[in-house]
Amino acid sequence: MRGYHDASYGDAFADVYDEWYHGISDIESTTTTLGDLAAGPRVLELGVGTGRLAIPLAATGLEVHGLDTSAAMLEQLAAKDGSGDVVAHLGDMVDAMPDGPFGLVFVAYNTFFNLLSATRQQQCFAAAAARLGPQGCFVIEAFVPDPQHDARSGVSVRSVAADRVVLSVSTSDPERQQAEGQYVDITESGGVRLRPWSIRWATPAQLDEMAGAAGLQLRERWESFDRTPFGMDSERHVSVYSR
Numbered sequence: 001m002r003g004y005h006d007a008s009y010g011d012a013f014a015d016v017y018d019e020w021y022h023g024i025s026d027i028e029s030t031t032t033t034l035g036d037l038a039a040g041p042r043v044l045e046l047g048v049g050t051g052r053l054a055i056p057l058a059a060t061g062l063e064v065h066g067l068d069t070s071a072a073m074l075e076q077l078a079a080k081d082g083s084g085d086v087v088a089h090l091g092d093m094v095d096a097m098p099d100g101p102f103g104l105v106f107v108a109y110n111t112f113f114n115l116l117s118a119t120r121q122q123q124c125f126a127a128a129a130a131r132l133g134p135q136g137c138f139v140i141e142a143f144v145p146d147p148q149h150d151a152r153s154g155v156s157v158r159s160v161a162a163d164r165v166v167l168s169v170s171t172s173d174p175e176r177q178q179a180e181g182q183y184v185d186i187t188e189s190g191g192v193r194l195r196p197w198s199i200r201w202a203t204p205a206q207l208d209e210m211a212g213a214a215g216l217q218l219r220e221r222w223e224s225f226d227r228t229p230f231g232m233d234s235e236r237h238v239s240v241y242s243r
């Protein structure tokens with residue numbers, strides 16, 4: 001998407017992120033499983049956003065670091081994180097990952113797919129692997145791409161109110177494993193606000209291959225953080241990689 005850069009998503013969604021996405025996954029099972037997986041007290045979330053997961057995870061006593069390219073997202077996090085438990089880092093999850101060692105590096109809810117090429121995704125695996133402590137693991141939560149997915153362009157309605165309409169406009173390119181779109185947020189008082197997004201998806205097998213190239217291997221794969229077993233029909237996965 002012309003003009004789109006690493007901070008575009010975060011900067012465009014920071015003001016509505018918690019309102020729109022607070023229920024996207026179960027925070028309690030996520031933080032419990034992440035806490036169990038952490039091989040040591042220092043952990044890092046890539047694409048931490050508003051701290052939806054990082055703040056409750058830090059409340060369990062872990063030293064949680066959160067990396068994000070969007071200053072607007074980190075401002076939201078700081079406003080919510082009253083006791084300043086999460087150590088925030090402004091930067092990119094390939095080029096600016098904080099120094100390890102970490103007992104756990106994780107990237108939740110499709111955020112890994114914000115890296116828009118296979119090369120960048122591979123580089124992220126390598127950077128995470130280099131920062132893991134001896135028993136540390138790298139955890140990715142993402143959707144399982146649908147092989148039947150056709151190249152689609154569409155417009156749908158996200159929400160309608162008397163003074164506000166939010167439309168979703170998207171296109172996808174299955175051959176390049178990419179999709180992009182805009183939420184078009186129209187309000188009577190504020191005019192039109194565009195909220196762009198862009199992803200490059202990868203299959204679980206492709207992620208396993210990237211892990212292998214980074215010296216990691218798959219240790220566990222569940223459907224979700226509540227450890228529901230992963231199966232042929234699973235639409236999402238939580239994959240745990242370690243040396």
Ligand SMILES: C[S@@+](CC[C@H](N)C(=O)[O-])C[C@H]1O[C@@H](n2cnc3c(N)ncnc32)[C@H](O)[C@@H]1O
Binds near residue numbers: 006048073092111
């Ligand atoms: C879908 S949100 C997820 C936020 C949080 N992890 C959660 O689960 O609620 C994706 C986040 O990743 C950030 N992000 C996108 N590309 C990034 C990159 N290249 N490096 C670091 N953060 C990035 C965005 O700014 C945004 O805050």
